[in-house]
Amino acid sequence: MALRIGRRFLFGAITVFGVILLTFVLQFVVPGDPARSIAGPRASPEVLEEIRQQLGLDQPLLVQLGNYLGAVFTGNLGYSYSFDQPVSQVIFERLPATVWLALLAFAIELAIGAVWGSWEAMRGRRSALLTTVNVGLLSMPTFALGFLLLLLFGYVLQWAPIEGGTVWANVILPALTLGLLGAPYYAAAVRDGMITSLGSPYLRTAVSKGLTRPVIVRRHMVRNVTAPIITLAGMDIALFLSGVVFVEQIFAWPGLGQLQVVAFQNVDRPLLTGTVIIAAIAVVLFGVLTDGARALIDPRVRTGE
Amino acid sequence: MTGIPTGPLREVGSYAMGEDVRVDDLHVQFGETEVLHGVSLEISAGSTLVLVGESGSGKSTLALAATRLLEPGLAQTSGRVHVGEVEMLGLTGATLRRARSRVIAYLAQDASVALNPLMRVGPQIAEAYRVRERLGWRAARVRALEGLADVGMRDPRRTYRQYPHQLSGGMRQRVMIAIALALRPSLLVADEPTTALDVTVQKEILDLVARLQREFGLTVLWITHDFAVVAEIADDVAVMRDGRVVESGPVHRIFDHPEHEYTQSLLNSFTASRTATTKSERARVLTGAIAVAPASEPATPTVLEEDA
Numbered sequence: 001m002a003l004r005i006g007r008r009f010l011f012g013a014i015t016v017f018g019v020i021l022l023t024f025v026l027q028f029v030v031p032g033d034p035a036r037s038i039a040g041p042r043a044s045p046e047v048l049e050e051i052r053q054q055l056g057l058d059q060p061l062l063v064q065l066g067n068y069l070g071a072v073f074t075g076n077l078g079y080s081y082s083f084d085q086p087v088s089q090v091i092f093e094r095l096p097a098t099v100w101l102a103l104l105a106f107a108i109e110l111a112i113g114a115v116w117g118s119w120e121a122m123r124g125r126r127s128a129l130l131t132t133v134n135v136g137l138l139s140m141p142t143f144a145l146g147f148l149l150l151l152l153f154g155y156v157l158q159w160a161p162i163e164g165g166t167v168w169a170n171v172i173l174p175a176l177t178l179g180l181l182g183a184p185y186y187a188a189a190v191r192d193g194m195i196t197s198l199g200s201p202y203l204r205t206a207v208s209k210g211l212t213r214p215v216i217v218r219r220h221m222v223r224n225v226t227a228p229i230i231t232l233a234g235m236d237i238a239l240f241l242s243g244v245v246f247v248e249q250i251f252a253w254p255g256l257g258q259l260q261v262v263a264f265q266n267v268d269r270p271l272l273t274g275t276v277i278i279a280a281i282a283v284v285l286f287g288v289l290t291d292g293a294r295a296l297i298d299p300r301v302r303t304g305e
Numbered sequence: 306m307t308g309i310p311t312g313p314l315r316e317v318g319s320y321a322m323g324e325d326v327r328v329d330d331l332h333v334q335f336g337e338t339e340v341l342h343g344v345s346l347e348i349s350a351g352s353t354l355v356l357v358g359e360s361g362s363g364k365s366t367l368a369l370a371a372t373r374l375l376e377p378g379l380a381q382t383s384g385r386v387h388v389g390e391v392e393m394l395g396l397t398g399a400t401l402r403r404a405r406s407r408v409i410a411y412l413a414q415d416a417s418v419a420l421n422p423l424m425r426v427g428p429q430i431a432e433a434y435r436v437r438e439r440l441g442w443r444a445a446r447v448r449a450l451e452g453l454a455d456v457g458m459r460d461p462r463r464t465y466r467q468y469p470h471q472l473s474g475g476m477r478q479r480v481m482i483a484i485a486l487a488l489r490p491s492l493l494v495a496d497e498p499t500t501a502l503d504v505t506v507q508k509e510i511l512d513l514v515a516r517l518q519r520e521f522g523l524t525v526l527w528i529t530h531d532f533a534v535v536a537e538i539a540d541d542v543a544v545m546r547d548g549r550v551v552e553s554g555p556v557h558r559i560f561d562h563p564e565h566e567y568t569q570s571l572l573n574s575f576t577a578s579r580t581a582t583t584k585s586e587r588a589r590v591l592t593g594a595i596a597v598a599p600a601s602e603p604a605t606p607t608v609l610e611e612d613a
Binding site: 297 | 372374378402403404405406407410411413414415418419420421422423424429432433436437468470471481484485487488
């Protein structure tokens with residue numbers, strides 16, 4: 001078990017290293033001259049040359065790579081031109097906002113999906129209304145639902161603030177948007193899991209023992225339904241943590257997604273690579289966590305080496 | 306014969322001896338399709354009735370109907386199933402739950418899927434004592450360990466901690482037997498529990514059930530398509546085809562003087578397959594044995610009845 005987790009971490013670390021290498025290469029693919037984007041269009045050749053020297057851009061490529069890797073591994077992600085701050089500082093100021101949004105959105109989609117899915121499974125047949133809602137949500141673009149919610153709760157009902165901000169009330173609508181869009185997937189997973197479980201011979205055994213309904217649900221259904229949901233949850237949270245561009249932009253929620261937009265607009269290379277590296281770490285970390293959680297729940301995963 | 310552990314705990318459970326079992330005019334219908342057309346059977350206390358028939362004849366439906374494991378929304382059941390004084394089909398709610406595995410126990414076909422894969426084996430036995438006898442985990446565990454010893458586990462403590470996938474097919478079926486007999490039922494309904502096992506293990510399981518039957522005075526309804534099993538354990542035999550019992554009687558009578566031609570053809574293919582020596586003979590026997598199977602029964606999800 002420990003060996004398995006250790007191996008997963010090792011592979012994860014290799015993946016992150018690969019992404020870091022890629023970000024280095026990408027800096028040369030991105031169009032434009034970094035020195036020019038710092039100094040502005042009217043800077044003289046001498047100034048540009050000086051900036052290149054400061055950034056180490058006049059060094060041989062391998063030396064640049066060495067410097068870059070050394071810097072990244074000591075936590076120095078470079079200096080953001082657009083914020084005039086170290087990239088790591090910019091990112092860590094924004095990180096809490098993204099974490100809050102990710103957790104709340106996940107809680108909402110899980111809660112809605114669990115109630116919805118188990119209701120449909122217990123009922124035995126699909127409801128026309130919920131099927132319509134399901135198709136609606138699945139085909140709805142993020143920004144469309146975002147604006148709809150903003151219009152309804154912000155403007156018409158005035159329950160939530162319209163203008164962006166950093167207090168807890170500001171996170172509700174973005175989290176609701178993400179949660180609603182994610183809920184159908186959880187509902188489907190819960191419903192399928194429960195239907196499979198209800199139709200399974202082990203559940204028949206449980207009933208034949210004379211167990212009461214709450215005991216059967218608690219001991220024989222919950223865990224068996226949880227396993228597939230964990231995989232879904234791991235991927236989802238990782239995705240949310242790597243920055244939700246549309247939603248953060250619509251609701252002016254200052255997380256990593258907005259940061260990515262700013263970095264793109266200003267061709268702020270260090271900031272861009274910084275957010276990419278953070279995203280890679282989030283994905284890898286939650287991959288390992290998902291794996292561990294599944295192994296905890298399902299003994300066949302543990303011995304399935 | 307290994308002695309069963311005796312002690313004060315042994316006496317706590319109801320020590321019901323086998324009861325006379327009577328199935329009267331049992332009909333089961335899935336929607337428009339009637340699968341059982343009025344089946345009647347009698348089993349005297351402590352004896353074994355083997356119900357034979359090809360797949361699709363309604364044997365499994367009968368087992369599920371008698372043990373009240375059919376989904377009421379999908380299946381309409383009528384008739385009577387008496388186990389001693391208890392009529393199973395009329396029970397509801399808490400009374401039904403109490404009757405499950407205390408009056409009738411069900412032994413499923415394939416133990417590899419009938420155990421919860423995510424749960425250790427021991428608690429799957431112990432939970433019956435927890436819920437039905439309101440024992441604490443410690444006492445329930447002691448009873449479960451006794452149950453594992455009863456079904457011939459050499460190291461019950463070790464088995465208790467194992468997961469189903471860590472056990473062999475035979476061991477899993479032994480665990481299933483421990484679960485089925487945990488509350489000392491009067492009647493055990495076994496739905497082809499040895500089909501998935503290889504022949505030597507099958508023999509072990511048959512011997513085990515026979516031993517436990519003697520020790521606990523259990524009445525057994527054993528369902529199979531295999532006449533070898535009939536020869537091994539049956540006191541009486543009932544032959545089923547297309548949802549009807551076509552012939553029934555003591556085992557020696559059925560073997561020596563089968564009256565119904567379907568019974569004869571089943572017996573012939575069995576004895577022929579026993580004596581067939583060449584490949585071509587076996588092939589001829591096999592083709593002869595393949596009957597046209599009626600449309601398969603609908604899958605039946607499990608019932609979770611409301612708590613009273």
